[in-house]
Every structure is written in C-alpha cells, then in structure tokens.
Amino acid sequence: MFETIRYDVKDGIAWLYLNRPDKLNAFIAQMNREVKDAIKAATFDEQVRCIVITGEGRAFCSGQDLAEVDEHMDHGQVLRDHYGPMIKQMRQCEKPIVAAVNGVAAGAGFSLALACDFRLVSERASFLNAFIHVGLIPDSGNLYYLTQLVGQSKAAELSILGEKVSAADAVAMGLANRLIPMETWEEDVSVFAARLSALPTQAIGLIKRSLKAVTELSFEDYLEQEAQGQRIAGLTNDHREGVHAFMEKRKPVFSGQ
Structure with a gap:
C-alpha cells in the first residue's frame, strides 16, 4: 500500500515508520502524501486507539530531501500542496499521536514531531530548526507548535540561531516528554503507546x-x-x-x- 513509509496496526496501535533510511527519512512529495493517508486511515480505523510515528534506521526525519528542490520552485505552493495537508490531517486526528524520535529530527522532520501530541526521545535523538541554514523560515506549522511548547523567546532562539538541541536539553525545556535509554527504547515506546491505547x-x-x-x-x-x-x-x-x-x-x- 505504501512505498516511503511502513504502516502496521497491532493491539490497537498504528505504527507509522518513515522508511527512507538511506536518505535519513527525508521527505519527498510521495512521503508527505503517504503520511497523510496513513494518519487518515488510522483516524477512521475503529481498532486504532493510538498512533506512533518513528523513523527506520538512525534518523527520525532529516527534513525535506533537497534533491527535490530547485531554484525555480515555489516553496509556498509546495507547502500548500504537500506539507499543509499532512499537518492538517494530523491536527484533525482526535486519537493520540506519539513521535518516537529515534534520531535527528531536522527541518520539516522537527515540524512533524512538533505536530504530535507527545515526543519520546532516545538518547541519540536531537532537534534542529535547520531552515535558517538554507535561508528559509520554519514551516509545516513549526512555529505555531514550537511557540506553545517553549515560548516566543526560546522559539526565536532555536529558529534564528538554528542550533542543535540534544535529547536531554529537549526534555529540560519542555520540547520533549521523556528521555528513554537506548537499551530499553523499543520496549518503553511500546509500553507508553499501550498505556495511551488503554485510556478512554x-x-x-x-x-x-x-x-x-x-x-x-x-x-x-x-x-x-x-x-x-x-x-x-x-x-x-x-x-x-x-x-x-x-x-x-x-x-x-x-x-x-
């Protein structure tokens, strides 16, 4: 059904794996569409009571695949056609969505994590508002969610300076909910998701x-x-x-x- 993601439903939990590990799970238009479609499927599946988004390989999501970008591209239209519909579908979903951030979450990957209800981070996870490094502004709802989580001053710092945030610092500033050791990563994420799926x-x-x-x-x-x-x-x-x-x-x- 999907080519850029892997989607499995088990025990009331929908597991959505970003599946371009050789590209650090960078977004292409097809992945935007498939994430949107998977969230929609989980939303209307009565068996699903929790959704977990994570990445295959060593990254969560490194953002937009720059191989799809050219100097004549209308970046605003890209947001309207691809990223906006994906983030809106997540916002419309009334089931809990967990970002299991297993590695770097940069650019639009950071935005994807911000759009989730919970962010669990592994010890090797990090966040990076990388847009400034290519002369762009944070998009895909990034500042809308980031400002609510860490306040305007910190959101400005993360966005304008574009500095990497470690997993521990993300938890300390309220950007992430829980830091999970690598040795118990899969088990602890599963337990957390199962707890959500058992709630009303x-x-x-x-x-x-x-x-x-x-x-x-x-x-x-x-x-x-x-x-x-x-x-x-x-x-x-x-x-x-x-x-x-x-x-x-x-x-x-x-x-x-």
Missing part, C-alpha cells in the same frame, strides 16, 4: 479539542466548548465504566467507546 479514546479526543480551543477561542467561548465536550464525554461507555470501577474499587477497563 473519546475523552482524549475531547481533551485535544479543548487544547486547540485554548489558542483559538475567547475565554467565554472556551467555557462553552468545555461544557459541550464534558456533555459528550459524560455519555460515553468509558465514563460509565470509570464510575463503576471507582465504586467497585477496581481498575477500569476502557473500550474506547
């Missing part, structure tokens, strides 16, 4: 809606959205299961419904 999936989607609303709505409108979201959550089977489990002093078993 609809409640997670409603939390994601609320987090988006924080930046888009007035406080009064946010409170109304919050009330609407809580009404929806209160009607789910998982809410009923959570209440019953609490009353019965047992661990809840959520179905995602």
Whole structure:
C-alpha cells in the first residue's frame, strides 16, 4: 500500500515508520502524501486507539530531501500542496499521536514531531530548526507548535540561531516528554503507546479539542466548548465504566467507546 513509509496496526496501535533510511527519512512529495493517508486511515480505523510515528534506521526525519528542490520552485505552493495537508490531517486526528524520535529530527522532520501530541526521545535523538541554514523560515506549522511548547523567546532562539538541541536539553525545556535509554527504547515506546491505547479514546479526543480551543477561542467561548465536550464525554461507555470501577474499587477497563 505504501512505498516511503511502513504502516502496521497491532493491539490497537498504528505504527507509522518513515522508511527512507538511506536518505535519513527525508521527505519527498510521495512521503508527505503517504503520511497523510496513513494518519487518515488510522483516524477512521475503529481498532486504532493510538498512533506512533518513528523513523527506520538512525534518523527520525532529516527534513525535506533537497534533491527535490530547485531554484525555480515555489516553496509556498509546495507547502500548500504537500506539507499543509499532512499537518492538517494530523491536527484533525482526535486519537493520540506519539513521535518516537529515534534520531535527528531536522527541518520539516522537527515540524512533524512538533505536530504530535507527545515526543519520546532516545538518547541519540536531537532537534534542529535547520531552515535558517538554507535561508528559509520554519514551516509545516513549526512555529505555531514550537511557540506553545517553549515560548516566543526560546522559539526565536532555536529558529534564528538554528542550533542543535540534544535529547536531554529537549526534555529540560519542555520540547520533549521523556528521555528513554537506548537499551530499553523499543520496549518503553511500546509500553507508553499501550498505556495511551488503554485510556478512554473519546475523552482524549475531547481533551485535544479543548487544547486547540485554548489558542483559538475567547475565554467565554472556551467555557462553552468545555461544557459541550464534558456533555459528550459524560455519555460515553468509558465514563460509565470509570464510575463503576471507582465504586467497585477496581481498575477500569476502557473500550474506547
């Protein structure tokens, strides 16, 4: 089904592997389309309750493959045609998306990681807002997400100076959620994803809606959205299961419904 990525679904988790390891998983237009299509497939697959994006080989994603770039290219149109649709599809997905950053995440690869809900980093991972080094601005939603995570001042520093951020520093500044040792990398990523897939999936989607609303709505409108979201959550089977489990002093078993 896919040529530039590998897509597998197992135990409620959709695993999306960027699969151009000889090119450090650099983006080409086909990869943009395939990531978008895989996220869409996972979004509508009722068996999927968590999505993990990672890279094959030693990199997460090194950004745009410069072999596809020429001096006459309309970079804005490239964003409209390829990167924008991919990032929008991720933003529309109400299931949790985890970036398992196994190596360098540079340029648009950094943007891809930022668009996820969680960023787990291996000890050999790093982030680089590399756009400045080729005379471009951060794109693919980069500054939209980066500013929310680290603030305007730090976002400006990372974007204008274009300095590499180590895995440990990424966790310290709130750019990444967890630093995982290489010897337990695959196991710990799987455990984290399994934990997300066992949570109330609809409640997670409603939390994601609320987090988006924080930046888009007035406080009064946010409170109304919050009330609407809580009404929806209160009607789910998982809410009923959570209440019953609490009353019965047992661990809840959520179905995602």
